[in-house]
Amino acid sequence: MAISDRKRLKIIAEDMLGEARAVGRVRVYSATGFSQQNISIVHQQVRCTNLVWALGHRRKVSKGDVVAIVGGSFSGIMLACSLAIAHDAIVYILEKESRLLHRFLDKSQRFLSQNLNSRDLRKGFDPSYTAHIDKPAIFEWEAGVASDVAGAWLREFDRYASKLPIFTIHDCEVEPNAISEMDDKVIVQLQAPTDAKVRPLVVDLLIDATGFGPEANPLKLADYSYWEGGHRLIYDHLPPESRVLVSGCGDSGVIELMHYAIADFQHEMVTYFWPPKAGLEAILDVGLERINNVLHSDEIVDFEGRLISELCWWLGHWSYLQYWQKNHGSESPPSDSSKSIFDAIEAELAERIAIAFPGRNSSTIPEDEREAFVLALSLEEQLAVRAAVGPAIDDALSLEIAALMKPVKVARLLNLRTLRKRLRPGTEIVLNGLTPTPFTRNLSPYNVWLTHVMMGLPNVHYRRGRIVDTERISGGQTRVIFGDGTSDVFDRVVTRYGPGRREPSKQLSMGNLRDPYPGDFLLDYPTYSVPTDRPQIWQNIRVGTHRVKARAPVVQRRRGTDPSNPIFKPLYIAEMLRADPNPWNEDPRYKDPQTWLSQAIRTGHYPAYRDRL
CATH class of the missing domain: 3.50.50.60 (FAD/NAD(P)-binding domain)
Incomplete structure (x- = not known):
């Protein structure tokens, strides 16, 4: 790998971890990156594979380390298998229900597809057969009803878990106040179903995979929730x-x-x-990308993430206005819906501009001074501008999308x-x-x-x-x-208002203040190039999936170093959580099972595993 690639990937990995790290925590991360956008299963698969790569790339997890994952839905399963496959980590899935993917297993009326929530339809798109662009290394599922998709995921999960140190603890709800950090460890105090004492989990990392929050229902209606809909x-x-x-x-x-x-x-x-074959995907992809440039400005990169997209766009629009006035005199440029967005941002910044440039006409402020002005705004101030102008942006984009679709005649298609x-x-x-x-x-x-x-x-x-x-x-x-x-x-x-915000006291982890629009670093596709055996032909390696994809077949063939003497997972969990030593336990593997297993894996010993005695 070239030195430039190493430096670039280091920055990308740090951005991903910074996005996922819980505020006030060192070794606690969120599988969602604290995002409230792009929340489909496919989006979460991308986030999970990138988070696993970033943790390994920055040496936050290594062979024999122990990771607790709170939540046993798609994200939790994806994380568990990816961590165990890519980094030989020991993984505990802490699930509050009695089974994994509990919410999906009974939903035979809900349809899940990789394509319907895609932000990139691509040329020749057809939802019946087009392969999704976000091809995962594992759990490459097919569209179908939720119960069938969940069943297929669990079957694949069992194939990996039977070969790997992945332990599922059911009926285990983790409260926010049960998590603490001490030195370089995370301590999780579990609640026993009875009055029996339970030893706290002591792990190297904890990942919050509890999802995006409960469904919002501010009107308190008995209106058949998203999960009940479809019957x-x-x-x-x-x-x-x-x-x-x-x-x-x-x-x-x-x-x-x-x-x-x-x-x-x-x-x-x-x-x-x-x-099919109507070119509709081109109209939507190109048109919506243009319309959304207010919230996804390419100039964010030029400002190294120091400006939110709306202010990048505002600066660009000012440059356009000044260029127009220079070439067309006092004549105004053609009006469109973007003018309402520009006017809203102008009105919100007017008081600050008057203070920063007393007695000056805002239209004569040079570009470099205008840039310095917005760059001096704190992130809190920038996000306050976003909140104030958000309704105007939503209205303008709504009108633009309607205008984009108006020429598309449904009766012809x-x-x-x-x-x-x-x-x-x-x-x-x-x-x-x-x-x-x-x-x-x-x-x-x-x-x-x-x-x-x-x-x-x-x-x-x-x-x-x-x-x-x-x-x-x-x-x-x-x-x-x-x-x-x-x-x-x-x-x-x-x-149907989507996921609601949890109360801070009920959130397992909270993210740092950030701009989510240019972010979602966890949805990036970092790559590097390597030479092939053909002259001048290079291969692109997608870092998020490469290691898992390469090692998954090896794991599937693994029989264990000593297959005749396997680790029984229920006994492992019972002895690991036992508060008092078991005087009748003579097997050294179960006296302190986590320490024994970590040392075994670090020395290249891969036990076989069984779920039943």
Whole structure:
């Protein structure tokens, strides 16, 4: 590896660990990187593989080290196997339920796909067969209902866990105050199911894989949560001539809308809505990338991450305005929706600019002075600007996405006559959001298209407005009161607001203040190049997956150094957690099992494992 690659990868690994490290902790990390965006299974697989690579690259974990993972869903399983495969680590999965992937195993009505939440559709995209760009080293799953996907994951997990020092402790909920650090160790005080004493876990690292938080339900509605949605009985037992309000214009809101609008709809049917060979993926990918440049400015790199994207964009827009005025005199440039964003940022910064440049016209401030002004703003001040101008940005981007989709004629790409025959008779659905159109920047490209299709149906309408309260009235209906003082009555009200924020006291770990838009370093794809045996041909190595991919087949063939004398995992866990020594234990492997196993692995001894005595 070239020296320049080594230096570059060191910086990338540090950025990833900085994003994932819990505030006030040295050896506690988050599998999500404390992000509230891009939360699909595939996104989490990418984060997990990158976190495992970064921990190894910066020597935070090595052979024989012990890692506790709190949470036994997709992230926890991905982390456990990747750590054990890539770094020969001992891994404990601490799961509060009685089984792994508990939330998904019973969800035969929920459809999971690698492509539907992708931010990159690519040329020739077709949801029925296109391979996902984020190909993982392990757990390369196929689209299907949640229970089937979870079952396939557990079968693959068992194949790795049977060969590796991965121990699952079920019915084990970890409270935030149960975690402490001492010297170079993390101490986890577990709660015993009975009054029996339990020895604390002492590990080298802890990773919080508890997910993105509970589903938000600020209105306290019994509205069939995201996890319950999809059951046909929910939709087939509406009263005649029903009115349904679906509040929330994100990815899950769109799918909920389709369930109510289309009779006998199933989530997997969305693949039938994609028009093949129509070039729609190019319109969406290119158009949405251009529209989102306010929040994902390329100039963040030029400022080495010291400026949030909105202020980078603001500086760029000022350069454009000054160039235009220089070449066109006093004439203003053509107006578009970006003007409202620019005006909002200008208004928010006006007081600060007046203080920094007293008595000067802001339009005459040179570019270098303007740059110095915003670079002097603290991150807290920059994020305060973001919070203030966020609604204006959301509105402007909503209008731009609607304008992008307006020329796309659904009738030319889909058989609308057939679709309209399948509409749920007598049902009106109102989609509710905060933006001027139902299109939001949080929609994946695929769901932008689905929203465009649905808004063309006669039984679907959009209403803008914040819901401030609801009340049950006679006949089982719900009155919805909006922020403008108006109200409306619906037979059913459903909210899809995504993950909610946990109270700080209930968060297992908390992240440092950062700008999440240019971040998500854990979703990066760092690579380096190596020569091949062919002249002038180099191969790109993706660091996040390379080591796991190379070692996984070796692990699968492993029989153990002494297969006739395996480690029994239930006995290992029982003796490890036993508070008082067992006087009848004569096997040195179980007197202090964690210390024995760590030393064995570090000396190249790989025991065989069994789950049953």
